[in-house]
Amino acid sequence: MESAPLYRQLAQHYLHAIETGVLKPGDRVPSVRTLMELHGVSLSTALQACRQMESDGLLEARPRSGYFVRHRRHKPLAPIEEPVATLPDPAQYVGIHERISAITARGHQQPVAVNFAGACGAPALYPAQGLRNAAARALRLHPQLFGSAADSGGHPAFRAVLARNALLSRITVAPEDILVTHGCTEALNLALRAVAQPGDVIAVESPTYYGLLQILESLGMRALEIPSSPQTGISLEALELAAQTYDNIRAVVVVPNLQNPLGSIMPDANKAQLVAWCDARAIALIEDDCFSALAEGDAPLAALKAWDRSGGVIHCASLHKILAPGMRLGWIAAGKWQARVEMLKYSQSRPNELLAQMAAAEFMGSGAFERHLRRLREQLRSQRAQVAQAIAAEFPAGTRASNPNGGLHLWVELPGSVPSEAVFDQAMAAGIRVVPGVMFSNSNRFDHFLRLNCGTPFTLEIERALRTLAAVVARLADKP
Amino acid sequence: MESAPLYRQLAQHYLHAIETGVLKPGDRVPSVRTLMELHGVSLSTALQACRQMESDGLLEARPRSGYFVRHRRHKPLAPIEEPVATLPDPAQYVGIHERISAITARGHQQPVAVNFAGACGAPALYPAQGLRNAAARALRLHPQLFGSAADSGGHPAFRAVLARNALLSRITVAPEDILVTHGCTEALNLALRAVAQPGDVIAVESPTYYGLLQILESLGMRALEIPSSPQTGISLEALELAAQTYDNIRAVVVVPNLQNPLGSIMPDANKAQLVAWCDARAIALIEDDCFSALAEGDAPLAALKAWDRSGGVIHCASLHKILAPGMRLGWIAAGKWQARVEMLKYSQSRPNELLAQMAAAEFMGSGAFERHLRRLREQLRSQRAQVAQAIAAEFPAGTRASNPNGGLHLWVELPGSVPSEAVFDQAMAAGIRVVPGVMFSNSNRFDHFLRLNCGTPFTLEIERALRTLAAVVARLADKP
Ligand SMILES: Cc1ncc(COP(=O)(O)O)c(C=O)c1O
Ligand SMILES: Cc1ncc(COP(=O)(O)O)c(C=O)c1O
Numbered sequence: 001m002e003s004a005p006l007y008r009q010l011a012q013h014y015l016h017a018i019e020t021g022v023l024k025p026g027d028r029v030p031s032v033r034t035l036m037e038l039h040g041v042s043l044s045t046a047l048q049a050c051r052q053m054e055s056d057g058l059l060e061a062r063p064r065s066g067y068f069v070r071h072r073r074h075k076p077l078a079p080i081e082e083p084v085a086t087l088p089d090p091a092q093y094v095g096i097h098e099r100i101s102a103i104t105a106r107g108h109q110q111p112v113a114v115n116f117a118g119a120c121g122a123p124a125l126y127p128a129q130g131l132r133n134a135a136a137r138a139l140r141l142h143p144q145l146f147g148s149a150a151d152s153g154g155h156p157a158f159r160a161v162l163a164r165n166a167l168l169s170r171i172t173v174a175p176e177d178i179l180v181t182h183g184c185t186e187a188l189n190l191a192l193r194a195v196a197q198p199g200d201v202i203a204v205e206s207p208t209y210y211g212l213l214q215i216l217e218s219l220g221m222r223a224l225e226i227p228s229s230p231q232t233g234i235s236l237e238a239l240e241l242a243a244q245t246y247d248n249i250r251a252v253v254v255v256p257n258l259q260n261p262l263g264s265i266m267p268d269a270n271k272a273q274l275v276a277w278c279d280a281r282a283i284a285l286i287e288d289d290c291f292s293a294l295a296e297g298d299a300p301l302a303a304l305k306a307w308d309r310s311g312g313v314i315h316c317a318s319l320h321k322i323l324a325p326g327m328r329l330g331w332i333a334a335g336k337w338q339a340r341v342e343m344l345k346y347s348q349s350r351p352n353e354l355l356a357q358m359a360a361a362e363f364m365g366s367g368a369f370e371r372h373l374r375r376l377r378e379q380l381r382s383q384r385a386q387v388a389q390a391i392a393a394e395f396p397a398g399t400r401a402s403n404p405n406g407g408l409h410l411w412v413e414l415p416g417s418v419p420s421e422a423v424f425d426q427a428m429a430a431g432i433r434v435v436p437g438v439m440f441s442n443s444n445r446f447d448h449f450l451r452l453n454c455g456t457p458f459t460l461e462i463e464r465a466l467r468t469l470a471a472v473v474a475r476l477a478d479k480p
Numbered sequence: 481m482e483s484a485p486l487y488r489q490l491a492q493h494y495l496h497a498i499e500t501g502v503l504k505p506g507d508r509v510p511s512v513r514t515l516m517e518l519h520g521v522s523l524s525t526a527l528q529a530c531r532q533m534e535s536d537g538l539l540e541a542r543p544r545s546g547y548f549v550r551h552r553r554h555k556p557l558a559p560i561e562e563p564v565a566t567l568p569d570p571a572q573y574v575g576i577h578e579r580i581s582a583i584t585a586r587g588h589q590q591p592v593a594v595n596f597a598g599a600c601g602a603p604a605l606y607p608a609q610g611l612r613n614a615a616a617r618a619l620r621l622h623p624q625l626f627g628s629a630a631d632s633g634g635h636p637a638f639r640a641v642l643a644r645n646a647l648l649s650r651i652t653v654a655p656e657d658i659l660v661t662h663g664c665t666e667a668l669n670l671a672l673r674a675v676a677q678p679g680d681v682i683a684v685e686s687p688t689y690y691g692l693l694q695i696l697e698s699l700g701m702r703a704l705e706i707p708s709s710p711q712t713g714i715s716l717e718a719l720e721l722a723a724q725t726y727d728n729i730r731a732v733v734v735v736p737n738l739q740n741p742l743g744s745i746m747p748d749a750n751k752a753q754l755v756a757w758c759d760a761r762a763i764a765l766i767e768d769d770c771f772s773a774l775a776e777g778d779a780p781l782a783a784l785k786a787w788d789r790s791g792g793v794i795h796c797a798s799l800h801k802i803l804a805p806g807m808r809l810g811w812i813a814a815g816k817w818q819a820r821v822e823m824l825k826y827s828q829s830r831p832n833e834l835l836a837q838m839a840a841a842e843f844m845g846s847g848a849f850e851r852h853l854r855r856l857r858e859q860l861r862s863q864r865a866q867v868a869q870a871i872a873a874e875f876p877a878g879t880r881a882s883n884p885n886g887g888l889h890l891w892v893e894l895p896g897s898v899p900s901e902a903v904f905d906q907a908m909a910a911g912i913r914v915v916p917g918v919m920f921s922n923s924n925r926f927d928h929f930l931r932l933n934c935g936t937p938f939t940l941e942i943e944r945a946l947r948t949l950a951a952v953v954a955r956l957a958d959k960p
Contacts, residue, residue, distance in 0.1 A: 189827075
């Protein structure tokens with residue numbers, strides 16, 4: 001892995017100076033010329049560093065005087081607290097589908113000016129042009145593309161690229177052992193159907209991605225919500241406690257890297273421990289790894305499957321968040337359940353069509369993919385920083401937020417007992433869509449949380465929307 | 481609707497003369513010049529009629545002497561007998577998936593020279609070029625296509641074309657009430673999941689498309705096989721008898737038009753009766769209408785949903801057989817279950833991606849679609865006729881076959897008790913793939929049947945393969 005570009009290192013240096021109080025709000029930072037001399041960098045590097053800090057909201061440019069440290073009207077956001085490793089709720093059917101559908105339907109009744117509810121980045125963050133060229137080329141090269149059914153399992157070139165990429169997550173898997181699916185959603189459905197029956201208990205993180213709760217409910221399976229840390233993900237102590245109480249846990253589903261909504265990343269030691277724990281109990285371990293390419297840091301994150309020795313880990317992922325929200329391309333490597341997963345895929349939807357697979361294979365096989373990812377991570381980092389700063393500046397005291405090391409989302413805890421559904425409704429009335437915390441659990445435990453998507457380039461309009469949102473929260477917080 | 485072209489009418493006229501013995505094998509048919517005078521048609525029409533009959537295997541051209549009626553070495557094939565309306569087998573789990581997978585796996589172990597096992601036509605039968613141009617245009621017109629997630633429900637233009645097309649089947653449905661799916665397969669999964677639970681009993685035709693048996697098994701539902709007529713489809717008497725015995729039938733699934741494998745078409749009176757019968761018992765009626773555009777005849781066939789007054793009929797179809805085997809595009813209009821089907825689709829695979837929908841919408845909205853269908857029907861008619869004739873000429877006495885009014889398949893009953901799996905294995909050894917009858921039922925009732933796909937233009941190679949197949953059958957029939 002390459003280290004961060006020079007201008008980022010420079011910006012980091014001054015960020016550190018600001019955070020430690022060496023540079024205070026209102027202080028002038030060294031001029032661009034001075035930066036060049038001090039650090040021995042080029043004009044463009046010095047300029048890029050300043051612009052970066054400006055777009056991150058750390059500095060402000062004053063015409064003809066240079067860059068100054070911005071006044072922060074607020075202390076940095078406090079982090080979300082660690083959960084207590086309590087016994088989870090008894091698993092039960094609670095109509096999460098209807099709750100979510102009702103909220104979603106309300107969200108679609110009104111025009112949306114600013115959308116913080118997305119599940120991926122803004123279109124401008126993805127290489128639509130490159131993918132489109134690749135697709136056009138595939139059409140030219142394969143005149144009979146639409147005339148015959150696709151390879152079962154997936155397009156060989158696409159599976160080969162996926163297998164090569166998996167090495168970065170320390171997974172060794174043959175192309176033939178990867179099955180292409182309609183997104184991570186289909187992969188999760190297949191994984192669950194392969195290892196569990198209706199009525200079975202499935203342990204999930206709490207809070208968890210609502211899509212997973214919907215899948216479980218639609219399959220008639222029961223979600224057992226395991227407390228999870230905003231830093232390290234699922235609590236292994238709580239999981240152990242749960243297993244002592246419920247002897248019928250059939251599978252564990254986790255997002256080990258950049259969990260949705262927490263943004264947590266499981267440390268390698270926890271990953272190893274979880275794989276061994278499941279293996280010892282013959283509990284299937286399903287990982288949803290659709291965000292890990294969005295993590296910052298020098299080395300890519302390992303997948304749970306990196307520790308899999310017995311074929312008991314099912315790895316699911318997709319391109320939806322990292323490359324192409326407009327393609328329905330996901331995949332699954334299901335270890336010892338692969339044959340059953342293939343059969344279920346065939347009977348559920350048949351093999352995916354070829355065109356998108358060909359285009360994605362070409363793009364991902366070129367250097368453009370890694371360049372795109374680097375740019376995307378950088379944009380998301382800056383956008384998250386700016387949203388976080390606006391929250392710190394505008395939201396009522398007592399607001400807490402996650403500070404994930406990558407990804408699309410911030411998980412925001414509202415002060416007092418502000419109900420997220422009320423925030424949702426009042427924000428909607430102002431044309432602003434958020435995801436209320438109630439959607440991330442079958443319980444009401446996260447009722448005073450919001451998930452905010454930071455996938456859209458930060459603009460004045462977004463800043464204003466966050467101010468409106470803050471006012472909505474403040475108004476509700478003041479109510480007795 | 482337009483009636484058959486003039487040359488087809490002329491060919492029909494002489495076919496009739498041959499079938500009734502007015503013209504005998506070896507007889508010379510009137511010269512092209514005489515045909516022109518007799519029937520008042522143009523040179524090209526008279527020529528086309530003769531070439532048609534030649535390619536259908538009715539006539540042979542002798543250089544410089546004209547066309548002669550071919551010698552048939554065999555009486556016309558006897559039709560498949562009507563089933564007896566017996567009580568169906570008790571519904572049970574029988575591992576159809578494993579049986580089918582085992583057969584399919586054997587089929588993939590050896591190279592295939594001639595494939596009679598396909599589920600659609602040869603690539604040359606589909607307008608790959610037109611679809612490809614439409615896709616390229618969509619890519620040009622929508623630069624952000626891969627950058628953002630697709631409309632839920634489906635692309636509006638595609639749904640609008642589907643709604644317009646549905647009028648031909650006498651279905652009135654709004655575009656918003658059509659949900660785009662990954663093929664008819666996904667539509668059937670959603671329909672069944674919407675109306676039934678694991679353990680529920682589902683009435684199906686017998687024989688039936690093995691894909692449906694796989695879907696039922698994978699959903700943990702139980703198939704109740706209802707005897708079905710090669711002419712008129714599911715036996716309503718047998719269904720009534722079944723309902724008197726099993727009071728827990730939750731849904732009926734039928735292919736009303738060109739059933740797979742029988743090729744049967746339900747008469748309108750039966751369709752009306754079946755819809756009313758299900759309605760009166762609050763049994764969901766799921767129709768799989770993916771072949772009807774391949775039916776010959778002057779007027780398009782009506783769908784079951786044409787008689788639906790209460791929203792109890794779920795209509796499923798796809799483009800796989802009629803337009804684009806290489807696109808995974810199907811749809812569902814689920815009447816009163818539409819909201820539940822939408823929810824299940826969302827949680828099973830999210831909305832389909834846009835590109836193929838855009839390309840299909842453009843193609844289907846143009847006159848090219850109807851021109852393609854006319855050509856396709858004509859090709860299939862001729863190919864079916866030639867395969868049927870080769871069977872009549874080469875297979876042992878006692879062989880029977882369906883004579884469907886359209887579609888891709890012939891359903892062939894082997895004489896004596898020749899087991900289709902043995903035929904399958906011995907044919908595979910000669911590089912010929914067929915579908916053995918055992919795959920079309922959870923019972924062994926159709927063990928001595930084969931389904932032959934006629935979707936490939938008839939060549940000497942195919943004629944030779946049918947001769948080899950006939951020899952395999954004859955050898956097995958001679959065994960004690
Ligand atoms: C954790 C998680 N898994 C899966 C998905 C769905 O992925 P896909 O669009 O590939 O089906 C999402 C997207 O919202 C997600 O957040
Ligand atoms: C009766 C029937 N239904 C459904 C299908 C599958 O259709 P699709 O490819 O659109 O999923 C087939 C194809 O073999 C079929 O014969």
